[in-house]
Amino acid sequence: MSDHEHSEHDEQPEPDTSSADQEAAERGEEPPEPQATDAEADVPADDEQPEEASATADDDHAIADETQGGEGADEEAPIAPDPDAVTITVNGRAFAAHQGELVINAAERAGEYIPRFCYHPRMSSVGMCRQCLVEIDTGRGPAIQPSCMITVAPDMAVITDSHTVERAQEGVLELLLANHPLDCPVCDKGGECPLQDQTMSHGPGESRYVEQKRHYEKPIPISDHVLLDRERCILCDRCTRFADEVAGDKLIHFIDRGNNTEVATFPDEPFASYFSGNTVQICPVGALTAKPYRFKARPWDLEQADSTCTTCSVGCRVSVHSSRDQLLRYQGVDTGLDTDSVNLGWMCDRGRFNFEAVESELRLADPQIRGEAGLATSPWTSALSIVEQLLRDASTVALLGGARSTNEGAFAWAKLADALGIEHRDAQLGDGLPAGVLDLPRATIDDAVNASTVILLGPDLKEELPVLYLRLREAAVGGGTKLVEFSTQETGLTRYAWKSVRHAPGMGATEVARTLADPAMAEQLASGKVVIVAGRGNLAASEETALAALQAARAAVPEATVLPALRRGNVVGALQLGLAPADAAHDATATLQACADGKVDVLVLLGADPLNDCPDADLARRGLAGARRIISIDTHPSESTQQADVVLPAAAFAEQSGTTTNLEGRVTDVAHKVTAHGTSRPDWMIATELAARLGHDLGFASIAEVTAAIVADVPGYATAFDGGFATGAVPALPDVSNHEQIPSGYDFRLVVSRKLYDRAVNTVMSPSIAKLNIGAGARVHSLDLPRVGVDDGTDVKLISAKGSVVLPLIADDTVQRGTIWAPFNMAGADVTDLVDAAASVTDVRIERLT
């Protein structure tokens, strides 16, 4: 790797094209696979090789059909003509374009790929690189125009193959290459580089540039993950536009002017965006590279498979890339402009870079059995025999977890739980909402971003469901959606909200009812569709308080649909497929209490780590201590696996195939890309084998059979695998009476909520993002510091009815006065020691230590 670093500095004094030729020759026998997911999701591979005409032939046929349909050919099979179609010609052939469609997209659909660098279908056009110049004739003769800036008009003639166009495109490419270094052989992008590819397909044969090229210091870090090589940069404005338009984090910008223009951050203010990795993916050259991937592989050595990110419940479409059976990166996938795309190709950095956790050396490789000297490695047969025996002998078994699993894993475990008569089961850990929230009239993300009003109840989406945050932000900034936010402190969406209302922790319902009854608000709510995003914004207030706010919102807007903002990867699938508690008496909190009371013989933790993830730390500790035996099925060691009597290693993301259900109820594939670590096995397989040993036939013996069983067994999933939205058998939502307690005014009321980078196992086990954990602390408004009588950053003692903890007190004016905000699950002292799962809110006294 250091060789690479070094040789990047050594410019090769050769003409530009020789390296490209060399590059092509090197990969000659093995052309890269179609990169539907690479930086150029918008560049289908067959377009990069226009001479391969098979796809084009099909397109021609389709075009002919559409045109005939448009002309009303009655005897033909009826292809519904698009009433909004705009007929244009592309190189003389008629084509039915969409109303308002850009020429660059219409031409592509018509089979003529126009080269481009700055244009990106999910961002505004800037017409900057001039690569997509074509001739457009609207009746006044052909004029050279950038096809990314012009929308189709009736009878427009688009010419992409004239000498003028070819000369213009070649000219732009030659100019782009003028200052571009010749370091393709050591560039990460080489092999999947739009500049390289389009130089081959549309570029000049040679360069006449003999001047000294622009020189800059080789890659400089612009954030924790992203490095910028300004020599390679072609100033297409994609990364900077992304930061501005999509992420809303305007921390990178063009600086200077003309030929000296460069992309830069403000001095000492890095591009600390949760979405920085997207800039690497959309960079059309090798200017931006991601640290975790740099020099790890060449694109033509990568294998890839489409999958779904399960880091949170948004379910971003991704592509998993590996080489030599090792995961190397994830890329976002855009399913296309005409589709109801979940993530538009974007990802958050947590989802993007946590592939490192799968490859972690700390992964559980073999089963472990607790002996006198603690946990010791054992063969599967012995471990399974012991588990079998424990389950046989137990009169009461409890099962927590499953949200980490695939649908198939969760379903198999649910079937096993049914067979064993397990009543205590919950895929959440007292940190979400009752499963009944999934049975409310459901909204999709698309519904939300097209709604006239979105009511936000619950967590800071930027921290918990980052890509949902991106979608809603875009809707609020660029679309007509008005956000009405109820929260206990400022959130990522606050500055984009039409109305943002603060309420005391646990007091949401009253505030929601009052605010939504306001006449101006009622008028807004009546103006169009309303979507409620409902989740748990405060882990130090009970789920009833969150539910009461939801109830109040639904009472005010009965026709509103609900998008559940539950966070865990496949929490929706797990709850819908049988891992939801039948009632509150069997949910995670009740289960841990039962364990603590000595009423549970065997506690099965299916990818669950209550010691870290349960908001009531004391309850979790007592629960795990009180359970007679603990069986943990997990991917990585955790505090909870350390308490287990038997640990079974589970296959992780990308190590097993299956499906997952996102917060919309959308069921998508997760791909099996690399061999499972050590001897680890998929959850469904472990469940099936245990069932067999215990004498139950779950009815399936392969992943395909599990999927088939889900379709057969769960009515709500009958069409879900074919693009429908899943529903599931979940218990109805309880009616909540008012749990609100007015703050005393003497104490501070506590808010505990998640930050994106917490101690979740996939984050902690990924070195690139683990370091971004901000650490534990208690944050109060700066005006509240004098009340406590300490300076910013001083350690103080926080005391609740439940317990006490020492944390630094930090001034933070995004926090409401009279409240404390503490991030959940951080390195350092554990704020959840203060939380009582049985209490509706947590009031805290702050004491100075001296």
Added chain:
Amino acid sequence: MSAQGSYPWAAGYYDDGDRPQIVTSRFKYEDSHTIERYHATGGYEGLKKALSMRPEEVHDEVRKSTLLGRGGAGFPAGVKWGFTPQGVWPRYLVVNGDESEPGTYKDRLLMELDPHQLIEGCLIACYAAGLSQCFLYIRGEMAVAHERVAKALDDAYAHGYIGRNILGTDFSVDIVLHWGAGAYVVGEETALIESLEGERGMPRLKPPYFPAAIGLYGKPTIVNNVETLSNLPFIALNGSAAYTAIGTETSPGTRMIAVSGHVERPGVFEIVNGSTTFRDLIYGDEFSQGMREGRELKTFVPGGGSAPWFLPDQLDIPFEGREASSAGSMLGSGAVMVMDDTTDIPAAALTLVKFYAHESCGKCVPCREGGTWLYRIVERIVAGNGTDADLATILEVGESICPGDMPHAASARLGLDAVPFPYKMTTICFVGPSAYVPIHSAMTLFPEEFEAIVTKREVRTTIPVTAVPVGGA
């Protein structure tokens, strides 16, 4: 040397001929910039006249005057005002005072010497076109213009000409003085708007960003040049007929022209539009009085640095847009730069290539990369290190910026016919092509000078212009 404060009023300005004056009539007074002088010479009477008419009537009068924009494109102002979409409010006026085209200055004089005339013009435009706020964007490097316009604005506010209920009517408008900070490209109207929004001054693409429809803050915006607006008090007060009585039908009125370079009397003149010829301007006694020291005219740039060059063959072309373009160039911003027979043509061209390469905003690749590339090649040629391949490369890089036929003047000496203006371009604005225009003109009209230094490697005895580096490149 003379300091700016010690103009013989308006250093460089001459009105010693017997010519009609529309916009420079007060330049002869030392206190021409004060409100007292303005009042004493008919100031704000045009505004009062306009306010006695309905806005549409004032607009009609301007339309009938065929007042052509003086920023370079020469589009009729009254027509431009009519492009605002129906029913979309607010609408803004942005005054383009970012004059920086090489060879050009007239707006600076108008701002320094008669700021109230400009202010009155702004008010008339706002009234006629329903523009509710005006931003007067002055090039940053014009400190004296800032001081004088600021003072004039304060005085005009104090006298009730600007602000709420102007002169007791329901016409209310603010005029805000805005400082530029040094960027030639901001003279392009969409870049000017970007700059006024606090952004980097990079031009927007038209379509869709025609300022009259989508301008400042996305709202309809009229961008008018300082000289254009300075004509309005005259038109409002005297009517369009008085205006069109001067000049020709297609180019009425007067315009200000700066003649610089190797002439006996370089200066800024208010000339009769349409009929005055370049010969009048360069050789006429009331204008520049011929070449300095009796030397021969070699070539001249007829319309600011971005215009293709003319030869003595073209001297009899008048200041009329269509005649200039069919002869292969443009009138542009009203600036004539004259070179005599001592001029080293490649070196002279280099100064302009360098200018436009330096002033590229960096948005369009052909300009950002092509301009600097051209500059490097020409610089090497001028330094005596050029090759024949360099000459071919210049044309190839130029083709990437301006595809197809490149306009140039006819040359009887070389047996060349004219190629009419304009060129095609692969860039958003004209800065990129402007880096190619001068070197293309120079190579086309004076091929022997390039041959001499590139092929024959002749040693030159005089280099009146020498190369200096593009900043940072």
Added chain:
Amino acid sequence: MSRLNDQNVALAKEIIARYPKKKSALIPLVHLSQQQNGYVTEAAMKHVAELIDVTPAEVYGTATFYEMFRFEPTGKYLINICGTMSCALMGGHDLMHHAEHKLGVKAGSTTDDGLITLQHAECQAACTEAPTLQVNYRHRFRVTPAEFDELVDDLRAGKLDGEIPPHGTLGRNRQHIPADRAVGAVPPEQVDGAPAWVTIKEEGS
């Protein structure tokens, strides 16, 4: 102390209030900071960002686009000598060579005493008066080498203090819109109809 001082913050707020959108005040406020500090500092850019509610990177991105903003300490007097065509034809480059010799620094640098910074400049809109230069953006016309020397001597002797304020001061006076006359800036999205004089005249017709 390179954030804006209290007096300039007040001025900044007055300037911001003139624009329908705050970001339009970016360039004027960076000028203001340069007037205060002689050049544009990082702390000042951060402060401007706070005042107009944008990120420091946005201020930095815009400010670096424009040549008048200098990001390092600059002489009290900035001398810009024009080298574009008309001035070049009349000896502008010779004047620059002379200036470099006289000041003992290359173009782009500042004299040892920190008083004068010398720079190349492009067209200064005084082409008939070539060769020209500007001292802190105030012109000098048809400058001969001897006159250049005299100018430098006068600057060093402080003889021009009354005419030429220190670098960064754009104008010795500024526009002040009187509150009782101001119409006031309205965010464009809050304007929902034609201005009064247009409406009334239309109704009257």
